[in-house]
Amino acid sequence: MNPAEIREQGPQGSFWNDTGKSGIRAWIFSTDHKRIGLLYFYSTVGFFLVGVLLGLLLRIELMAPGRTIMGPESYNAVFTVHGVVMIFLFVLPGIPGAFGNLVMPIQIGARDVAFPRLNLLSWWLYISGAAIILTSLFTGGGPPDTGWTFYVPFSARTGTNVSLAVFGVFIIGFSAILTGLNFITTIHRLRAEGMSWGRLPLFVWSLYATAWVQILATPILAITLVLVMAERALGTGLFDPARGGDPVMYQHLFWIYSHPAVYIMILPAMGIISDIIPVFARKPIFGYKFIAFSSLAIAAAGSLVWGHHMFTSGMSDTAILVFSFLTFVVAIPSAIKVFNWVTTLYKGSISLEAPMLFALSFILLFSIGGLSGLILGAAATNVHVHDTHFVVGHFHYVIFGGTGFAFFAAMHYWLPKFYGRRYAEKPAIVAWALLFTGFNITYFTMQVLGMQGMPRRYYDYLPEFASLNLVATVGSWIMAAGLLIMLVNLFRGIFWGAPFVGNPWGGATLEWSVATPPPTENFEQEPVVTHGPYDFKGTGMP
Amino acid sequence: MTSGTEHHHVSYGKLTAVWLILLALTALTVLITRIDLGGFKVVGALAIACLKSGLVIAFFMHMKYEGRLLRWLLFLALLTLAIFIGLTFFDVLYR
Numbered sequence: 001m002n003p004a005e006i007r008e009q010g011p012q013g014s015f016w017n018d019t020g021k022s023g024i025r026a027w028i029f030s031t032d033h034k035r036i037g038l039l040y041f042y043s044t045v046g047f048f049l050v051g052v053l054l055g056l057l058l059r060i061e062l063m064a065p066g067r068t069i070m071g072p073e074s075y076n077a078v079f080t081v082h083g084v085v086m087i088f089l090f091v092l093p094g095i096p097g098a099f100g101n102l103v104m105p106i107q108i109g110a111r112d113v114a115f116p117r118l119n120l121l122s123w124w125l126y127i128s129g130a131a132i133i134l135t136s137l138f139t140g141g142g143p144p145d146t147g148w149t150f151y152v153p154f155s156a157r158t159g160t161n162v163s164l165a166v167f168g169v170f171i172i173g174f175s176a177i178l179t180g181l182n183f184i185t186t187i188h189r190l191r192a193e194g195m196s197w198g199r200l201p202l203f204v205w206s207l208y209a210t211a212w213v214q215i216l217a218t219p220i221l222a223i224t225l226v227l228v229m230a231e232r233a234l235g236t237g238l239f240d241p242a243r244g245g246d247p248v249m250y251q252h253l254f255w256i257y258s259h260p261a262v263y264i265m266i267l268p269a270m271g272i273i274s275d276i277i278p279v280f281a282r283k284p285i286f287g288y289k290f291i292a293f294s295s296l297a298i299a300a301a302g303s304l305v306w307g308h309h310m311f312t313s314g315m316s317d318t319a320i321l322v323f324s325f326l327t328f329v330v331a332i333p334s335a336i337k338v339f340n341w342v343t344t345l346y347k348g349s350i351s352l353e354a355p356m357l358f359a360l361s362f363i364l365l366f367s368i369g370g371l372s373g374l375i376l377g378a379a380a381t382n383v384h385v386h387d388t389h390f391v392v393g394h395f396h397y398v399i400f401g402g403t404g405f406a407f408f409a410a411m412h413y414w415l416p417k418f419y420g421r422r423y424a425e426k427p428a429i430v431a432w433a434l435l436f437t438g439f440n441i442t443y444f445t446m447q448v449l450g451m452q453g454m455p456r457r458y459y460d461y462l463p464e465f466a467s468l469n470l471v472a473t474v475g476s477w478i479m480a481a482g483l484l485i486m487l488v489n490l491f492r493g494i495f496w497g498a499p500f501v502g503n504p505w506g507g508a509t510l511e512w513s514v515a516t517p518p519p520t521e522n523f524e525q526e527p528v529v530t531h532g533p534y535d536f537k538g539t540g541m542p
Numbered sequence: 543m544t545s546g547t548e549h550h551h552v553s554y555g556k557l558t559a560v561w562l563i564l565l566a567l568t569a570l571t572v573l574i575t576r577i578d579l580g581g582f583k584v585v586g587a588l589a590i591a592c593l594k595s596g597l598v599i600a601f602f603m604h605m606k607y608e609g610r611l612l613r614w615l616l617f618l619a620l621l622t623l624a625i626f627i628g629l630t631f632f633d634v635l636y637r
Contacts, residue, residue: 216622252630303622304629319633 031116037101047089054082075459076145083148095268109192114185125175132168180214194529206271209295221257255306269406280356281348287340294333327377354428358409365401390450423493434482441475
């Protein structure tokens with residue numbers, strides 16, 4: 001059955017059939033948070049696939065020493081566009097835009113977000129920024145080749161189309177600020193009766209912490225990008241030592257935003273995991289308050305550690321000491337979360353369905369990524385592995401193994417709720433196994449290569465790195481196979497699969513108390529919340 | 543919001559006075575560049591700039607007449623900025 005038929009046959013009043021508009025206008029001009037969530041979902045997943053394709057090309061180039069399928073210029077452009085597309089078009093807007101919009105208002109018992117039109121505007125800004133970035137690839141001097149960090153002096157001098165790409169990122173920044181404002185206002189003002197702060201689902205807490213970072217840090221990215229454009233167009237000399245400027249100042253400005261941005265990426269993912277684990281462990285979450293407040297602590301402390309990206313950039317030794325110390329401070333709230341998830345599992349009645357498998361692998365992969373982050377956060381070891389494949393392995397463990405796997409978990413956990421149909425379980429588990437195996441083969445090998453001294457961002461390498469690079473590339477194919485099976489199974493399932501009704505997972509958060517798919521205004525009558533989000537008594541838990 | 547409904551109108555006299563003070567401070571900024579103050583030149587210029595933006599925020603942007611919530615939000619944003627700039631000085635001052 002396709003979505004059109006679901007619209008015709010779905011429950012009366014479901015958000016699929018209850019619109020005043022028709023065709024594509026019912027989507028791109030809709031102010032319904034669920035439709036905007038799906039707009040975000042399909043656009044971010046689309047860009048994710050573009051990023052995956054570029055990543056696979058990078059791995060094929062590195063399969064053997066020397067030129068394999070592309071030369072150095074193409075390689076520079078491909079890793080830059082892979083980074084820009086993945087970070088700015090998928091990971092940053094992905095979870096808040098797609099699942100935050102889909103689920104958060106229902107979870108707090110609201111009919112919509114506080115500013116539905118602003119919500120639509122933020123998607124439009126996102127898609128306009130994306131269009132500008134895509135335009136920059138095919139116009140002017142060609143795709144940018146600076147890396148996604150746009151470091152000066154190269155970004156100020158290169159003849160490629162950096163200015164336009166940077167402008168696209170600038171526009172997307174506004175989209176993030178609007179989403180943040182909207183979510184903070186919604187969570188403060190639109191909670192249902194009885195939905196006290198102590199009863200907020202942890203996914204909502206994580207979105208709340210994320211929203212503050214989006215509002216406070218994103219303007220700094222905007223300023224930095226304007227300065228790069230000014231440097232290119234007007235030759236202001238702000239980052240040019242010959243004219244009294246300071247190139248390290250660019251790195252400060254860039255990372256003041258971009259390190260907190262890493263927490264914009266990972267915090268909502270942690271929220272998803274905190275919501276999924278108790279449901280599939282059939283047990284209330286352990287340490288609710290600690291998990292909730294550790295989100296705020298990560299948001300606050302994570303905003304003060306940007307200097308650890310610059311230990312080899314010529315920063316002062318005092319600053320290295322301070323930023324190294326602060327980096328270790330962030331490990332505390334992160335570890336609090338990991339320990340609480342593991343303790344929730346203890347003596348639980350664990351059910352290993354697809355969302356839970358992705359959630360469990362999140363804990364492992366995020367822990368490996370987090371611990372390798374401490375190797376990078378310690379000044380001495382950082383110098384050894386700086387700008388090697390160790391760094392590439394580290395952030396893929398955190399961002400792909402963390403945020404990516406949480407996104408996949410959320411796809412399996414929540415999408416059936418909105419489509420009223422579900423995927424087949426067996427192929428989902430096969431896909432998870434392939435993804436998990438391929439992931440570790442690819443990125444663990446990268447970390448080993450980095451320890452051996454293989455630098456990143458080069459299309460070529462010394463012959464002694466050849467065999468491990470081949471291993472990593474084969475791992476990327478296993479991962480791609482898993483991804484393909486997962487997406488085919490998931491989309492075939494939600495469009496044509498078995499019906500998904502009621503509360504099959506046994507969740508206790510509010511989204512499981514409404515009809516499937518949810519009605520346009522979510523609740524027939526305003527809900528009164530009488531129990532906590534992980535209080536499973538009477539939820540029909542299997 | 544209850545505090546937003548009562549619009550406070552600042553009198554033209556007061557606005558003009560603030561404007562004149564701003565002009566005077568601008569003149570002062572120009573003047574101190576002509577006196578040799580050494581390292582205090584930057585400190586002086588920044589102090590005057592802070593005073594000026596404070597006046598603009600308080601009177602032209604009505605923050606003096608706003609409720610406690612908005613003041614706290616502004617304070618939070620400025621505090622964040624101050625922390626970011628302060629931490630950057632661990633690099634700049636000790637390089």
